[in-house]
Amino acid sequence: MAIYPGSFDPPTNGHLDLIQRGSKIFEELVVAILRNPEKSPMFSLAERLEMLRQLTADLSNVRIDTFDGLMVEYAKSIDAMCVLRGIRAVSDYEYELQMALLNRKIEPTLETVFMMPADKYSYVSSRLVREVAQAGGPVKGLVPEIVEHKLREKVDPAYKLQATRLVEVSRKRKKKA
Ligand code: PNS
Numbered sequence: 001m002a003i004y005p006g007s008f009d010p011p012t013n014g015h016l017d018l019i020q021r022g023s024k025i026f027e028e029l030v031v032a033i034l035r036n037p038e039k040s041p042m043f044s045l046a047e048r049l050e051m052l053r054q055l056t057a058d059l060s061n062v063r064i065d066t067f068d069g070l071m072v073e074y075a076k077s078i079d080a081m082c083v084l085r086g087i088r089a090v091s092d093y094e095y096e097l098q099m100a101l102l103n104r105k106i107e108p109t110l111e112t113v114f115m116m117p118a119d120k121y122s123y124v125s126s127r128l129v130r131e132v133a134q135a136g137g138p139v140k141g142l143v144p145e146i147v148e149h150k151l152r153e154k155v156d157p158a159y160k161l162q163a164t165r166l167v168e169v170s171r172k173r174k175k176k177a
Pocket of ligand 1: 005006007008034069070071072098099100102103
C-alpha cells in the first residue's frame with residue numbers, strides 16, 4: 001500500500017493524473033489530505049475530502065483519508081510501505097529530495113517514490129490555480145470540472161445562487177411538462 005500525501009487545496013488535474021498513474025502501480029493507494037490548521041486553506045477539509053472522493057469514485061483501489069502531524073507516523077499507522085509524490089519540473093526536485101531524505105531519516109523503512117504527471121500539467125499547481133481563480137481568470141483544463149465549479153462558487157457567491165436558480169427553473173419546467 002502507498003500513500004499520496006498533500007494539501008490538495010484544491011485538487012488539480014495534475015493531482016488526478018498522478019492518482020490515476022499511482023493506482024495502476026500500487027495495489028492500494030491512500031490519498032491523504034493534510035489537516036493543517038496553521039495554513040488557512042481556501043477549501044475546508046470536508047470540501048477537499050468530498051471533491052477527491054467524487055474524483056476518484058471510479059478507482060476501486062483508491063481511498064481518501066486525512067492526517068495530522070508527521071506524515072511518516074500516519075503512513076506507519078496504516079501500514080503503508082511507500083509515499084508517492086509527483087515531480088513536475090527540476091524546481092520541485094530540491095524540496096522533494098529534502099522531504100524524502102528527512103522522512104527517510106525519521107522512518108528508514110518508508111520509501112518515497114516519485115512519478116511525473118503528464119507534461120501538459122507540468123505548470124499546474126494548486127497555488128497558481130487559486131491565484132488565477134481569485135483574480136477571476138479561467139481555470140478550465142487545469143482542474144477537474146467539479147473543482148472549477150467549486151472555485152467559481154468560492155470567488156463569486158452570485159454564481160452559486162444563479163446555478164441553484166437554474167436547477168429550480170428546470171425542475172419547475174419539467175413538472176409543468
Ligand atoms: O501538497 P503539498 O502541500 O506539497 O504537501 C506537503 C506535505 C503535506 C506532503 C508535507 O507538508 C507533509 O508531509 N506534512 C506533514 C508534516 C510532516 O511530516 N512534515 C515533515 C516533512 S519532511
